[in-house]
Amino acid sequence: MTLPARLRLGPTALLVLSFAACMGLRWQLTVAQLAQATACTRDCLVWGAIAYDAGVLGVLLALVGLARASPPWLRWLLTVCAVAVLWLYAVDMAVYDLFSFRLRIADLLKYAGDFSSNATVALPYLARGRGVLLVALTLLTSVFLVYAAKRALTSKQRKRALVYLSALPILWVFRYLPQGAEYVHQDGYQDYLSSNLQSGTDAPFSAALRTRLQNAPAPAQTCTPSARKARPVILLVVESLSLHHSQKFAGLKDYTPALDRIASEYSYLESFYANGFTTDGGLIALLTGHVPFPQVNRYQSTNTFAGYDKAQQDFFAALARQQVPALYFTSADLNFLGTRGWLKNLGFSYIEGPEHPAYAGLPRGSFDDPGDAALYRRLLQWLDRERPAGPFFAVVQTITTHPPFTIPGSTQHGEEAALRYADAALGEFVAQLQARHFFDDGLLFITGDHRSMTLLDAQEKARLGPAAPARVPAVVVSAEHRGQPPVAGQWQQADAIPSFLATMGLSSCTSAFQGRFLEQPVQARFIFHPLGTQRGQVLVKIKDQESPFFARLAGDDTAWITAPSDTQDAQAALQEINRQRALLPDLEANAARELLRFHQWIP
Numbered sequence: 001m002t003l004p005a006r007l008r009l010g011p012t013a014l015l016v017l018s019f020a021a022c023m024g025l026r027w028q029l030t031v032a033q034l035a036q037a038t039a040c041t042r043d044c045l046v047w048g049a050i051a052y053d054a055g056v057l058g059v060l061l062a063l064v065g066l067a068r069a070s071p072p073w074l075r076w077l078l079t080v081c082a083v084a085v086l087w088l089y090a091v092d093m094a095v096y097d098l099f100s101f102r103l104r105i106a107d108l109l110k111y112a113g114d115f116s117s118n119a120t121v122a123l124p125y126l127a128r129g130r131g132v133l134l135v136a137l138t139l140l141t142s143v144f145l146v147y148a149a150k151r152a153l154t155s156k157q158r159k160r161a162l163v164y165l166s167a168l169p170i171l172w173v174f175r176y177l178p179q180g181a182e183y184v185h186q187d188g189y190q191d192y193l194s195s196n197l198q199s200g201t202d203a204p205f206s207a208a209l210r211t212r213l214q215n216a217p218a219p220a221q222t223c224t225p226s227a228r229k230a231r232p233v234i235l236l237v238v239e240s241l242s243l244h245h246s247q248k249f250a251g252l253k254d255y256t257p258a259l260d261r262i263a264s265e266y267s268y269l270e271s272f273y274a275n276g277f278t279t280d281g282g283l284i285a286l287l288t289g290h291v292p293f294p295q296v297n298r299y300q301s302t303n304t305f306a307g308y309d310k311a312q313q314d315f316f317a318a319l320a321r322q323q324v325p326a327l328y329f330t331s332a333d334l335n336f337l338g339t340r341g342w343l344k345n346l347g348f349s350y351i352e353g354p355e356h357p358a359y360a361g362l363p364r365g366s367f368d369d370p371g372d373a374a375l376y377r378r379l380l381q382w383l384d385r386e387r388p389a390g391p392f393f394a395v396v397q398t399i400t401t402h403p404p405f406t407i408p409g410s411t412q413h414g415e416e417a418a419l420r421y422a423d424a425a426l427g428e429f430v431a432q433l434q435a436r437h438f439f440d441d442g443l444l445f446i447t448g449d450h451r452s453m454t455l456l457d458a459q460e461k462a463r464l465g466p467a468a469p470a471r472v473p474a475v476v477v478s479a480e481h482r483g484q485p486p487v488a489g490q491w492q493q494a495d496a497i498p499s500f501l502a503t504m505g506l507s508s509c510t511s512a513f514q515g516r517f518l519e520q521p522v523q524a525r526f527i528f529h530p531l532g533t534q535r536g537q538v539l540v541k542i543k544d545q546e547s548p549f550f551a552r553l554a555g556d557d558t559a560w561i562t563a564p565s566d567t568q569d570a571q572a573a574l575q576e577i578n579r580q581r582a583l584l585p586d587l588e589a590n591a592a593r594e595l596l597r598f599h600q601w602i603p
Contacts, residue, residue: 065164241448258427277532282449316347
């Protein structure tokens with residue numbers, strides 16, 4: 001039995017209904033994430049996501065109309081384009097659910113090549129409720145989309161294509177309706193088409209300005225010898241460790257009682273800034289002393305560490321001259337983004353990842369992670385059995401607290417569970433170092449690589465202000481720091497190089513853009529943090545100024561969005577942003593080609 005024609009829904013109507021269900025899913029996700037991050041009610045958020053998604057629906061309908069009015073060869077090409085728009089919409093939703101970031105096409109091309117690492121993140125998500133529903137709705141919508149697009153219009157029906165095409169400008173207008181609303185994280189409700197518009201980071205400098213900037217003198221430095229005897233130093237970089245996780249540092253969540261106890265027993269930095277918003281950015285700042293400014297095509301290139309292959313103040317060479325080994329231990333796959341090669345080029349004499357036999361047979365999480373606890377056990381094993389005599393510099397990088405917050409060998413997941421697990425493992429690690437009397441002469445510096453890829457909530461923004469996206473904890477553990485008050489002032493990851501040099505008995509230098517928080521503390525006047533959501537913007541924190549300022553990157557037209565009142569500060573900060581970026585090589589936008597080459601689809 002068939003329904004009367006007037007009661008049957010055509011393929012286009014089914015397409016609209018199924019995509020509306022996708023829009024509903026994204027609306028629910030947006031509300032869930034943003035309700036905590038804004039002062040708006042749920043009603044305030046309705047138009048945000050749905051109005052932007054109406055534009056995406058307009059694009060789909062326009063492609064369907066063009067496909068139906070086109071010859072067969074073009075019809076299938078347009079259908080493939082429409083399906084690609086739909087699936088990118090779904091991938092964007094999954095990325096936002098996992099990382100609170102909108103999908104960047106450049107990121108997709110850059111990271112998609114490593115299937116094994118991506119699978120450890122994506123598969124657990126796709127096996128859970130929202131992931132399953134997202135895949136089901138996207139598949140259903142794809143069927144209706146292909147069905148609608150393949151129905152060719154006869155010559156007498158070609159005018160119907162105009163109806164489809166008119167949907168694009170009509171639905172696109174809806175995108176401008178919610179602009180009057182102010183959200184803490186506007187990127188959260190925009191669609192991925194909007195978030196992929198040109199940000200200004202790829203606008204090159206003119207040849208004349210670039211040459212002038214490259215020839216400009218570097219900021220004046222003040223260099224100071226160290227009276228301290230060389231000592232062992234461990235830099236512990238905890239994935240996504242953020243102020244909002246800590247009751248002590250932010251007075252919000254209480255996920256890190258062990259870290260808070262260690263900070264109270266020893267000391268910590270009063271105000272510490274991450275210079276980047278991703279792990280590679282944090283490592284660049286901590287291990288080279290450079291701010292990870294984006295050069296031209298950085299976000300379209302697989303060369304993540306290009307331009308950052310030498311540490312400031314000749315750090316690793318200085319260690320080598322004193323016969324101090326530099327070692328790197330991590331539980332994350334070091335082949336990801338070419339990290340192992342970069343670390344080797346920097347000057348690490350020993351590099352170890354999760355492939356080490358100590359982790360054999362252990363359950364694994366994201367990025368082949370055997371878990372923070374296993375990583376700390378391995379480092380203690382190295383200290384007991386393999387540690388060379390004398391001082392050393394060791395970096396320990398964790399990964400368990402990376403989204404989707406999977407704890408190896410556990411059925412628990414989520415940010416709170418992962419942070420509590422990581423914190424307990426950290427507490428035990430420090431206790432074991434104490435039992436081994438490591439702190440009699442050694443120093444442990446604990447910090448996060450970047451603020452977690454989760455949305456700021458209203459309380460965090462109110463407590464920490466507009467600089468909240470750049471703030472992370474920093475704890476100093478050593479005999480001389482036991483029971484000491486916090487190190488007053490503002491500090492940053494780029495200050496680590498001079499600080500480690502000084503505490504290891506070597507000469508170190510400071511400037512208006514790089515400080516030193518160990519031994520004889522000296523604050524930098526300026527701190528830079530390239531933003532992760534508005535990737536064409538840089539947060540600038542100036543000493544003794546309560547609120548940060550913001551600059552927009554645009555090549556020769558780089559300028560202030562909110563400028564400091566002191567013209568000398570304003571000029572000095574922009575000059576240094578431009579100078580550092582001009583010294584970086586322009587990168588080739590090779591992400592797409594390298595992805596194809598990775599899979600041997602091209603030679």
